[in-house]
Amino acid sequence: xxxxxxxxxxxxxxxxxxxxxxxxxxxxxxxxxxxxxxxxxxxxxxxxxxxxxxxxxxxxxxxxxxxxxxxxxxxxxxxxxxxxxxxxxxxxxxxxxxxxxxxxxxxxxxxxxxxxxxxxxxxxxxxxxxxxxxxxxxxxxxxxxxxxxxxxxxxxxxxxxxxxxxxxxxxxxxxxxxxxxxxxxxxxxxxxxxxxxxxxxxxxxxxxxxxxxxxxxxxxxxxxxxxxxxxxxxxxxxxxxxxxxxxxxxxxxxxxxxxxxxxxxxxxxxxxxxxxxxxxxxxxxxxxxxxxxxxxxxxxxxxxxxxxxxxxxxxxxxxxxxxxxxxxxxxxxxxxxxxxxxxxxxxxxxxxxxxxxxxxxxxxxxxxxxxxxxxxxxxxxxxxxxxxxxxxxxxxxxxxxxxxxxxxxxxxxxxxxxxx
Amino acid sequence: xxxxxxxxxxxxxxxxxxxxxxxxxxxxxxxxxxxxxxxxxxxxxxxxxxxxxxxxxxxxxxxxxxxxxxxxxxxxxxxxxxxxxxxxxxxxxxxxxxxxxxxxxxxxxxxxxxxxxxxxxxxxxxxxxxxxxxxxxxxxxxxxxxxxxxxxxxxxxxxxxxxxxxxxxxxxxxxxxxxxxxxxxxxxxxxxxxxxxxxxxxxxxxxxxxxxxxxxxxxxxxxxxxxxxxxxxxxxxxxxxxxxxxxxxxxxxxxxxxxxxxxxxxxxxxxxxxxxxxxxxxxxxxxxxxxxxxxxxxxxxxxxxxxxxxxxxxxxxxxxxxxx
Numbered sequence: 001x002x003x004x005x006x007x008x009x010x011x012x013x014x015x016x017x018x019x020x021x022x023x024x025x026x027x028x029x030x031x032x033x034x035x036x037x038x039x040x041x042x043x044x045x046x047x048x049x050x051x052x053x054x055x056x057x058x059x060x061x062x063x064x065x066x067x068x069x070x071x072x073x074x075x076x077x078x079x080x081x082x083x084x085x086x087x088x089x090x091x092x093x094x095x096x097x098x099x100x101x102x103x104x105x106x107x108x109x110x111x112x113x114x115x116x117x118x119x120x121x122x123x124x125x126x127x128x129x130x131x132x133x134x135x136x137x138x139x140x141x142x143x144x145x146x147x148x149x150x151x152x153x154x155x156x157x158x159x160x161x162x163x164x165x166x167x168x169x170x171x172x173x174x175x176x177x178x179x180x181x182x183x184x185x186x187x188x189x190x191x192x193x194x195x196x197x198x199x200x201x202x203x204x205x206x207x208x209x210x211x212x213x214x215x216x217x218x219x220x221x222x223x224x225x226x227x228x229x230x231x232x233x234x235x236x237x238x239x240x241x242x243x244x245x246x247x248x249x250x251x252x253x254x255x256x257x258x259x260x261x262x263x264x265x266x267x268x269x270x271x272x273x274x275x276x277x278x279x280x281x282x283x284x285x286x287x288x289x290x291x292x293x294x295x296x297x298x299x300x301x302x303x304x305x306x307x308x309x310x311x312x313x314x315x316x317x318x319x320x321x322x323x324x325x326x327x328x329x330x331x332x333x334x335x336x337x338x339x340x341x342x343x344x345x346x347x348x349x350x351x352x353x354x355x356x357x358x359x360x361x362x363x364x365x366x367x368x369x370x371x372x373x374x375x376x377x378x379x380x381x382x383x384x385x386x387x388x389x390x391x392x393x394x395x396x397x398x399x400x401x402x403x404x405x406x407x408x409x410x411x412x413x414x415x416x417x418x419x420x
Numbered sequence: 421x422x423x424x425x426x427x428x429x430x431x432x433x434x435x436x437x438x439x440x441x442x443x444x445x446x447x448x449x450x451x452x453x454x455x456x457x458x459x460x461x462x463x464x465x466x467x468x469x470x471x472x473x474x475x476x477x478x479x480x481x482x483x484x485x486x487x488x489x490x491x492x493x494x495x496x497x498x499x500x501x502x503x504x505x506x507x508x509x510x511x512x513x514x515x516x517x518x519x520x521x522x523x524x525x526x527x528x529x530x531x532x533x534x535x536x537x538x539x540x541x542x543x544x545x546x547x548x549x550x551x552x553x554x555x556x557x558x559x560x561x562x563x564x565x566x567x568x569x570x571x572x573x574x575x576x577x578x579x580x581x582x583x584x585x586x587x588x589x590x591x592x593x594x595x596x597x598x599x600x601x602x603x604x605x606x607x608x609x610x611x612x613x614x615x616x617x618x619x620x621x622x623x624x625x626x627x628x629x630x631x632x633x634x635x636x637x638x639x640x641x642x643x644x645x646x647x648x649x650x651x652x653x654x655x656x657x658x659x660x661x662x663x664x665x666x667x668x669x670x671x672x673x674x675x676x677x678x679x680x681x682x683x684x685x686x687x688x689x690x691x692x693x694x695x696x697x698x699x700x701x702x703x704x705x706x707x708x709x710x711x712x713x714x715x716x717x718x719x720x721x722x723x724x725x726x727x728x729x730x731x732x733x734x735x736x737x738x739x740x741x742x743x744x
Contacts, residue, residue, distance in 0.1 A: 085491035198687030250595035397690035
């Protein structure tokens with residue numbers, strides 16, 4: 001009895017407090033006044049440039065300060081969901097493709113269409129694939145911050161030693177396969193490529209679209225894994241493992257493909273534009289590797305993904321948060337970002353990024369935008385991503401053939417999509 | 421002796437038929453004592469209630485609901501449990517968990533023997549050994565897991581380097597479905613041995629010397645003494661340790677996450693279906709694929725399993741545990 005009363009009392013007190021607090025943060029009052037915005041990000045390497053951007057924003061808007069909150073990637077989404085459930089979401093935060101629809105659908109983030117129209121912003125300054133990625137049911141919810149595409153990182157030394165020409169624009173799957181065969185040298189423990197299954201973005205998503213298949217139907221309702229072309233895109237990888245031109249996946253479970261590549265055990269590594277940071281720091285890869293375009297199958301394709309800045313639907317500072325997001329999406333902000341961060345999304349500002357990473361052929365990743373395919377997503381992307389790993393691992397490990405695995409995956413994915 | 425005596429008098433006032441005033445005083449002092457008792461356990465009790473009991477009740481409730489990814493839930497009755505009953509993944513995870521628990525129990529005899537060796541009179545450097553054995557217990561589990569992950573590496577790991585020196589080609593311990601679970605169980609045993617050892621040592625030191633002297637006079641050697649004196653006298657400690665390790669093993673998560681591949685480090689591990697435990701499955705459902713109501717049902721099933729196994733252990737203890 002007493003304990004229940006105490007609970008009731010506590011609930012009442014917190015209710016009164018909440019009402020009082022809500023009163024303080026009245027919408028009209030806070031609409032344009034001074035504010036301190038919280039800005040949640042997950043990449044510790046980008047914290048300095050984010051703080052620089054925040055400071056640049058405060059210079060123009062002296063009464064608004066921005067606090068950058070860094071949460072490591074591993075905990076970012078778990079923490080953000082908890083914060084949203086508890087009504088403590090940051091005002092502005094980073095969003096990615098796989099999570100976007102979940103947040104938009106649940107009205108956790110605010111649509112920006114009206115704001116964009118009022119401010120007469122032209123979304124044509126960003127790659128279309130990115131604007132589409134952050135459009136849900138016809139409404140735009142985020143301004144693209146940066147983007148990344150996929151290319152082939154290759155070891156120049158190993159290529160030269162094997163007498164294989166470097167990857168160049170227009171090379172095909174057949175060229176790639178013959179290169180992989182020539183570069184494989186069992187005596188030295190060197191493989192042409194590592195067919196990783198743990199991550200889709202750099203591997204089979206690209207080949208599925210290159211083969212003319214699809215991961216998910218454009219309306220996001222049906223799996224594409226059972227299409228014959230998609231299966232060809234997957235077979236591309238399982239064939240490489242079968243031919244021993246890639247290490248088996250037991251080896252790649254113990255030592256990730258990127259570690260093997262950095263040890264000179266893989267001649268090629270399918271990776272993203274984001275790898276410039278890692279390969280630029282590593283003493284082995286710094287001078288030995290470079291980037292080339294992905295080979296083409298039936299057509300060219302490279303998965304494009306990018307982070308967007310979004311505004312919490314529940315923020316007390318709706319106008320100020322929008323002002324900040326607008327600034328982050330602007331050309332001056334993109335120029336600051338390009339010097340120290342990933343490829344900025346704003347068209348025409350990518351030169352700064354290329355210059356900052358001049359050790360590698362960064363143009364490859366910029367050229368890929370013209371044939372890029374958006375990262376496939378739906379409302380609960382994570383659910384079928386788990387199913388992908390589960391089914392495809394068995395095929396990559398040779399327990400079932402790839403067609404059986406792909407069909408089983410499509411069936412499970414369709415069930416999951418039906419539940420969304 | 422006196423403690424027990426006064427204890428009985430107080431707990432059972434009827435034993436001393438006393439006149440009014442005395443009775444009243446004893447009643448008053450009784451409640452006073454109880455009040456103090458409750459006050460003293462209040463901090464722990466409150467903590468347990470708030471951080472353990474309340475979440476358990478909440479989880480039980482949520483297992484009958486479907487959760488939105490940002491909170492908000494809808495009552496769906498037994499639907500989660502119906503799905504659970506036909507879910508092969510759950511069944512497989514249960515099987516893995518039980519097997520892991522059984523293998524983990526092998527750590528107990530090892531710890532008993534080690535404790536007996538450390539307990540011998542005249543052994544030098546006992547403190548050093550104890551510290552060494554206890555070290556894994558106070559080391560961060562994730563750090564432990566990372567180091568073992570390196571050692572188990574099939575191509576470059578320490579373990580296989582050592583094996584190749586004697587001409588044996590070791591497997592990919594963590595990625596081979598045939599070895600992965602046992603490799604994890606070994607890490608589990610290794611990291612809990614120190615804790616078990618301390619309990620067994622304490623238990624052994626409480627065994628009266630006279631019993632050993634009597635056994636010696638009867639002509640029992642070291643091994644016979646261990647069998648007829650140490651083991652029976654130690655059985656309450658062994659019982660305690662086995663209950664605690666079964667409960668701990670059934671909740672295995674960190675090793676699977678860091679070494680086995682439910683985290684990012686080894687995604688796509690072909691052995692993963694063979695090492696995925698119930699808690700790892702729970703984690704994936706709750707925090708990766710956003711199916712929290714179902715995840716709650718999975719842990720409720722685990723809770724029932726733990727309660728059942730513990731009850732069985734308590735039932736069986738009458739057969740082999742001797743309380744002196």
